Amino acid sequence: MQFPSKAEIATLRKQYPIGTQVELVSMNDKQAPPAGTVGRVWGVDDAGSILVRWENGSSLSLIPEEDEFKVLEVAL
Secondary structure, three states, X not given: OOXXXXXXXXXXXXXXXXXXXXXXXXXXXXXXXXXXXXXXXXXXXXXXXXXXXXXOOOOOOEOOXXXXXEEEEOOO
């Protein structure tokens, strides 16, 4: 696994600021929330994972290159 550069992390943090609302489309993980679950971004870590608090109580992170999701509302 290759970690993203600092510039790529900065771009992700601008693209998915804290408070952004997302909806899960698909995730290849046994512990994934069901498709259609909505959550709020609470950060982007140094590995480039998008940290999400899902409405079902899960806090499983999104991996932008692997998981499919859509942005419902971008936090300002």
